[in-house]
Amino acid sequence: xDMVSGSRLERLLRxxxxxxxxxxxxxxxxxxxxxxxxxxxxxxxxxxxxLTDNQTAIVRMSSVMSSxxxxxxxxxxxxxxxxxxxxxxxxxxxxxxxxxxxVRNVLCLTGDYQSFGNHADAKxxxxxxxxxxxxxxxxxxxxxxMSGDEIKPPPAFFIGGAANPFAEPLDLRxxxxxxxxxxxxxxxxxxxxFDWPRFEKWMSLVRDEGLDQQVFILVGVMPVRSVKxxxxxxxxxxxxxxxxxxxxxxxxxKDPKEEGVAICVETMKRLRETPGVKGIHIMPVMWESITPRxxxxxxxxxxxxxxAIEEPAEPEPAEPAAPPS
Amino acid sequence: xxxxxxxxxxxxxRHPTLYRGVVLGENIFKKAIFGCQDCGQCVLSYNAFVCxxxxxxxxxxxxxxxxxxxxxxxxxxxxxxxxxxxxxxxxWLGRQAKLRKYHIPVDRRLEHTSAWMNMxxxxxxxxxxxxxxxxxxxxxxxxxPRR
Numbered sequence: 453x454d455m456v457s458g459s460r461l462e463r464l465l466r467x468x469x470x471x472x473x474x475x476x477x478x479x480x481x482x483x484x485x486x487x488x489x490x491x492x493x494x495x496x497x498x499x500x501x502x503l504t505d506n507q508t509a510i511v512r513m514s515s516v517m518s519s520x521x522x523x524x525x526x527x528x529x530x531x532x533x534x535x536x537x538x539x540x541x542x543x544x545x546x547x548x549x550x551x552x553x554x555v556r557n558v559l560c561l562t563g564d565y566q567s568f569g570n571h572a573d574a575k576x577x578x579x580x581x582x583x584x585x586x587x588x589x590x591x592x593x594x595x596x597x598m599s600g601d602e603i604k605p606p607p608a609f610f611i612g613g614a615a616n617p618f619a620e621p622l623d624l625r626x627x628x629x630x631x632x633x634x635x636x637x638x639x640x641x642x643x644x645x646f647d648w649p650r651f652e653k654w655m656s657l658v659r660d661e662g663l664d665q666q667v668f669i670l671v672g673v674m675p676v677r678s679v680k681x682x683x684x685x686x687x688x689x690x691x692x693x694x695x696x697x698x699x700x701x702x703x704x705x706k707d708p709k710e711e712g713v714a715i716c717v718e719t720m721k722r723l724r725e726t727p728g729v730k731g732i733h734i735m736p737v738m739w740e741s742i743t744p745r746x747x748x749x750x751x752x753x754x755x756x757x758x759x760a761i762e763e764p765a766e767p768e769p770a771e772p773a774a775p776p777s
Numbered sequence: 778x779x780x781x782x783x784x785x786x787x788x789x790x791r792h793p794t795l796y797r798g799v800v801l802g803e804n805i806f807k808k809a810i811f812g813c814q815d816c817g818q819c820v821l822s823y824n825a826f827v828c829x830x831x832x833x834x835x836x837x838x839x840x841x842x843x844x845x846x847x848x849x850x851x852x853x854x855x856x857x858x859x860x861x862x863x864x865x866x867x868x869w870l871g872r873q874a875k876l877r878k879y880h881i882p883v884d885r886r887l888e889h890t891s892a893w894m895n896m897x898x899x900x901x902x903x904x905x906x907x908x909x910x911x912x913x914x915x916x917x918x919x920x921x922p923r924r
Contacts, residue, residue, distance in 0.1 A: 616842030628839035690851035
């Protein structure tokens with residue numbers, strides 16, 4: 453595959469490096485400073501940072517603007533975009549704006565249903581689904597809006613999709629992953645691993661279909677601070693699978709925080725040895741400050757530098773709009 | 778579809794009362810049997826005859842990540858996940874190959890119109906009773922006349 457966006461994440465993946473992504477929740481307030489402060493936890497420790505788009509349907513600063521602030525903070529953003537809050541017009545216009553502001557990686561998601569969040573009375577849009585959104589971004593890369601009209605100049609996004617190895621039905625998960633790849637996804641990020649037998653089953657199916665050769669798979673890990681977090685995920689977060697072994701370990705631990713870190717580091721080390729896994733996606737929900745320690749203890753420091761490539765020629769400036777006649 | 782079916786569709790769409798009758802008949806039939814949501818661009822034959830538009834997120838290309846371990850929906854815990862049902866019935870009917878079809882975004886102009894007439898007019902994917910997946914040329918997307 454040829455280089456698409458030239459983003460740091462893409463270059464490292466194509467160089468064959470084992471990449472590490474972080475994740476940041478934008479603030480629930482008009483607060484740019486907190487984003488810049490959180491960038492300190494990621495700069496130099498991870499290769500890119502995901503910016504969530506109103507995750508669990510709770511209103512936060514927009515992922516587009518947060519991504520722009522993260523660039524200012526010296527990190528590379530992976531902008532998440534859901535289909536819950538925008539129709540196809542808004543999605544395409546946000547993508548154009550984000551690209552112009554320097555965002556190069558986009559993760560296309562369907563989005564949590566609005567009834568889980570703090571605006572349960574809202575109308576969910578779901579004009580597209582995530583597979584169709586991936587196709588839309590791929591078409592935009594190729595210079596076409598969904599309408600078929602030409603984009604001048606077109607964006608060049610590194611396109612991501614999500615996969616959940618832990619939800620039922622397993623065979624449809626593989627079909628859906630194959631659809632996302634066929635529609636133009638370049639990388640895949642998964643839900644956090646707390647159930648190894650299930651994950652390995654999924655991974656072997658992915659390898660059997662040869663999908664790991666067509667897309668970069670970054671597998672999720674999550675540091676937890678208490679046993680409550682694990683049981684909450686098991687009972688309240690649909691589509692998550694938590695092995696009892698981890699719950700027992702967290703229950704019996706003297707210091708649950710340390711145990712959570714230990715579990716996470718163990719998972720990261722094991723993922724590095726798993727064939728077909730090209731990187732790790734750390735999801736420290738509201739615990740961003742732990743990221744440097746996790747990366748260090750997993751032996752993933754220092755982070756590699758991408759080999760410099762020739763800058764693609766600057767796109768020609770757009771022609772000024774004709775004055776209305 | 779054929780020239781003949783296009784003529785039927787054109788004729789029906791020229792006669793508002795007839796068209797309303799067709800929509801009514803189609804609704805009675807499809808709502809009762811399939812829980813039709815009236816999207817006007819039926820993909821039942823690709824989804825083992827389970828309507829995917831009953832999904833709260835209207836997922837047309839497979840399940841979201843929230844299907845519960847018992848196969849229930851994340852939004853309505855006492856309902857089955859539609860895609861879990863589709864998968865189960867596709868296995869039963871031997872139509873799993875059909876699930877690999879990529880479905881283009883819903884054309885919102887076709888909502889609440891007759892999917893049968895849209896099919897006859899060649900606007901949407903034709904009913905495909907075979908079990909294999911065939912590449913179908915994407916249909917033209919001109920909506921029926923507005924009234």
